[in-house]
Amino acid sequence: MPTLLTRTRTLLALALVAGLAWLALRGLPDGRLHVWFLDVGQGDAILIQAPDGRQILVDGGPSPAALGDELGAVLPFWDRSLDLLVLTHPDADHLTGFLPLFERYRIGGVVHNVDPADPAAAAWLDLLAGHDIAPGRAVRGARLQVGAVTLTVLNPGDGAGVAAGGNDNDRSVVLRVDHGPASVLLTGDAGEAAEQAMIAAGLPLDVDILKVAHHGSAGGTSARFLAHVTPELAVISVGTDNRFGHPAGELLDRLAGVTVLRTDERGRIEAVADGDRWRLKTER
DSSP states (O other): OOOHHHHHHHHHHHHHHHHHHHHHHHTSOOSSEEEEEOOOSSSOOEEEEOTTSOEEEEOOOSOHHHHHHHHHHHSOTTOOEESEEEESOOOHHHHGGGTTHHHHSEEOOEEEOOOTTOGGGHHHHHHHHHTTOOOEEOOTTOEEEETTEEEEEEEOSSOOOGGGSSOTGGGOOEEEEEETTEEEEEOTTOOHHHHHHHHHTTOOOOOSEEEOGGGGOTTSSOHHHHHHHOOSEEEEOOOTTOTTOOSOHHHHHHTTTSEEEEHHHHOSEEEEEETTEEEEEEOO
16 A cells, blocks of 8 residues: 555656646747847847747847846756857957857857958857858848748848948847738838938848847937837837946937836746737746
């Protein structure tokens, strides 16, 4: 006859199996587009999961520890695969978090707009070379298909690296993300000059969700640009009490009438496309 100890062990084992099964089901793709604006402090890191489960990470933020914590909170513990990394530009608050990923995750590919002569990108380029990864060059008009998700590069327009002249931020890779009727615009740190160039080129800028450029700096997300983007939601990835005063008050004024979510206030922000509607979840 089973003892109380035996029954207790059996119940614990069943509870463990049920818990693992729940985690496994939770980690399976649900057929929807998920976009997480990760809370990495004063920087950018955006994780995109296609409906079939393939995953794209746009920028890595300023801290490997912060990025690791955020990915661990979003992805199941056994998931160690990122199908595509996109580096918008080699500033430390977008690049640094990427550096240890190659030891922890299987990286399917890399796309960037980095000039080999740029000293800020030396560690990044050495890392790619050490893992035999030949990165793709992000140039305007390039399209990347990841499952049912289409990524279209809207900036930079000339395909040159950041060391070729001009403003580093204005050479940020700007991505339009489309899945059916759902659309997102990821702008890196692009400033007003890049915005005007995209408008002049007649690019498709009208989207549902805008990732506000440069953490809410006053030098981007101009009124003219917003008139072309017409977002329903604007997300600002920004650090608490940062020394730059981001987001700028005048930028917030320009966003009047648009729903604004900030990572310094709401933590991690998740947007889930359900047909032509978005469901939003925040960490706090």
